[in-house]
Amino acid sequence: MLDIFSYSFMIRAFIAGCLIAVTVPLLGNFLVARRYSLISDSLAHVSLAGVGAGLLFGLTPLYLAIPVTVGGALLLEWLRQRQRLSGEISLAILMSGGLALAIVFANLAQGSNVDFTSYLFGSITTTTSTDVFVLSIATSFVTATVLANYRAFVHIAFDEDSARIAGYNVSFLNYLLAALTALVVVLSLRIVGGLLISALLVIPVVAASQFTKSFRGTVFASLLIGLLSVIGGLFVAFYAGIAAGGAIVLSALTILVGCMIWKKTA
Amino acid sequence: MSSGKISPTSALPSHAGKPLLDIDAVTVTLGGEDAIQSISLCVHAGEFIGLIGPNGAGKTTLIRTLLGLTTPTAGTVKRTSTSVIGYVPQRGNLYNAQIPISVLEVVQLGAYGNRAVALKALEAVAMQDFAHKPFTELSGGQQQRVAIAKALASDPDILLLDEPTTGIDEQAQRVFYELLRSLQQEGLTIIIVSHDIDTVLNLVTRVICLNRTLLYDGPPENFEANKYMPQTYQEQHRILHHHHGEHHA
Numbered sequence: 001m002l003d004i005f006s007y008s009f010m011i012r013a014f015i016a017g018c019l020i021a022v023t024v025p026l027l028g029n030f031l032v033a034r035r036y037s038l039i040s041d042s043l044a045h046v047s048l049a050g051v052g053a054g055l056l057f058g059l060t061p062l063y064l065a066i067p068v069t070v071g072g073a074l075l076l077e078w079l080r081q082r083q084r085l086s087g088e089i090s091l092a093i094l095m096s097g098g099l100a101l102a103i104v105f106a107n108l109a110q111g112s113n114v115d116f117t118s119y120l121f122g123s124i125t126t127t128t129s130t131d132v133f134v135l136s137i138a139t140s141f142v143t144a145t146v147l148a149n150y151r152a153f154v155h156i157a158f159d160e161d162s163a164r165i166a167g168y169n170v171s172f173l174n175y176l177l178a179a180l181t182a183l184v185v186v187l188s189l190r191i192v193g194g195l196l197i198s199a200l201l202v203i204p205v206v207a208a209s210q211f212t213k214s215f216r217g218t219v220f221a222s223l224l225i226g227l228l229s230v231i232g233g234l235f236v237a238f239y240a241g242i243a244a245g246g247a248i249v250l251s252a253l254t255i256l257v258g259c260m261i262w263k264k265t266a
Numbered sequence: 267m268s269s270g271k272i273s274p275t276s277a278l279p280s281h282a283g284k285p286l287l288d289i290d291a292v293t294v295t296l297g298g299e300d301a302i303q304s305i306s307l308c309v310h311a312g313e314f315i316g317l318i319g320p321n322g323a324g325k326t327t328l329i330r331t332l333l334g335l336t337t338p339t340a341g342t343v344k345r346t347s348t349s350v351i352g353y354v355p356q357r358g359n360l361y362n363a364q365i366p367i368s369v370l371e372v373v374q375l376g377a378y379g380n381r382a383v384a385l386k387a388l389e390a391v392a393m394q395d396f397a398h399k400p401f402t403e404l405s406g407g408q409q410q411r412v413a414i415a416k417a418l419a420s421d422p423d424i425l426l427l428d429e430p431t432t433g434i435d436e437q438a439q440r441v442f443y444e445l446l447r448s449l450q451q452e453g454l455t456i457i458i459v460s461h462d463i464d465t466v467l468n469l470v471t472r473v474i475c476l477n478r479t480l481l482y483d484g485p486p487e488n489f490e491a492n493k494y495m496p497q498t499y500q501e502q503h504r505i506l507h508h509h510h511g512e513h514h515a
Contacts, residue, residue, distance in 0.1 A: 029365060032363070032364050032365055033363040033364065033365045034363070035363070035364070151378065151379045154371070154375065155375050157363070158360070158361050158363060158367055158372075158375065159355075159360060159361070159375065161333075161335055161353075161355065162353060162355070162375065162376075162416075163375075164334070164335060165333050165334070165335070165351065165353055166375075166376075166378070166420070205364075205365065206364065209364060209365045209366060212366055213366055213368055213398065213399065213400045214366060214367065214368035214370075214371055214398070214400070215365055215366065215367045215368070215371050216368075216371065217366075217368075218365050218366065
């Protein structure tokens with residue numbers, strides 16, 4: 001057996017990483033298709049505010065980050081649907097507001113023994129058995145919800161008007177997609193970190209779309225690329241002794257560049 | 267019919283079928299201005315309606331109201347409970363996302379995912395050989411036929427097309443109009459919005475001319491484009507004459 005698997009923390013890291021690697025690009029397909037992928041970046045910054053508040057009040061940071069981020073996602077969607085602010089501006093405001101709150105909370109919480117930067121850049125090797133358990137339930141829930149609404153989400157992603165005419169409750173489904181994205185963003189904090197989440201959401205999807213001819217094909221290929229990136233990244237991180245979050249994103253980028261070169265020469 | 271009741275369609279011309287859509291005094295106000303004003307009309311089964319009017323006349327607003335995408339400020343839109351509208355939107359950046367979507371997947375959107383229904387709809391527009399191609403790799407004319415297949419896949423009573431031939435070459439337009447004609451002959455009710463007045467007049471059984479209010483509603487033979495849409499009509503004819511002049515030169 002490879003010595004990487006003789007450490008139980010690395011086995012937990014692989015399980016957690018693979019769960020995220022499948023769930024994040026799954027959602028990413030719908031967000032990229034509707035040109036809304038930056039939502040993950042904004043929500044990641046909001047989630048950091050939740051983490052900061054958790055540190056400040058002595059609560060488990062991730063458990064407080066979930067309601068805060070889901071709330072932020074619903075607020076974003078509400079702003080977008082009411083068109084009081086354009087999507088782009090809402091994203092920018094929420095992103096900076098979230099990070100500002102995070103910094104203030106983290107300052108106030110100084111003296112707490114939790115390292116805030118582990119939420120910025122990920123700290124997959126500190127994943128506990130409880131984390132893996134919570135992650136497997138949450139990712140199963142997200143995946144099941146997406147699959148149950150797959151047809152409606154595809155319809156909305158490509159043609160929102162036509163989805164309305166077909167009788168789908170588009171407004172509700174948009175809130176649902178935003179909330180699911182928020183949940184996935186929080187769950188990914190420990191794996192790739194708040195600043196790198198959007199990479200895992202976008203890069204596998206864009207890499208897959210270089211060689212696929214259908215949406216379904218892109219979904220499958222993006223999940224495979226997500227898995228390859230996480231597994232490859234964890235191997236490199238372990239043997240080169242570098243940060244796992246960075247290694248995972250760089251693996252994904254390498255695959256993207258490979259796919260783009262392949263497309264150019266094909 | 268043995269009950270002796272008078273059929274609601276008895277007062278209508280003999281070619282008109284049962285009413286599918288009833289629009290009664292509909293006004294839509296957008297940004298403080300009336301986009302359409304007190305429009306009343308009834309769409310009957312089997313009609314081929316050309317909806318024309320200058321830019322900004324409220325054609326798209328009327329269509330969105332018929333589809334239920336825009337709520338009227340005043341008036342009512344009544345649909346018979348079973349009537350389904352298949353919608354072919356203006357060609358734009360539809361299905362043109364970063365992620366590819368195959369022709370079959372586009373049509374499946376209209377068929378609630380049903381693959382067999384989608385394939386049949388593709389056959390109806392002679393596009394079955396393109397089922398597994400990415401939508402964006404098709405020509406403009408082919409894309410419009412796929413958009414029709416998607417609308418047909420929902421088994422509509424009414425097909426509603428918004429400027430369907432914009433940006434499509436003449437040859438493809440002819441094929442496209444032939445397809446519409448044969449669909450209507452099979453019993454489909456069609457409403458087409460178009461800038462191309464002459465083509466519409468040759469194609470449809472009823473013309474509705476709109477410029478915020480209803481200007482004309484009747485057979486194409488009696489429609490005087492010069493009277494209702496002087497600017498648009500003259501422009502199109504100037505272009506036409508210009509082209510003829512070049513040919514003669």
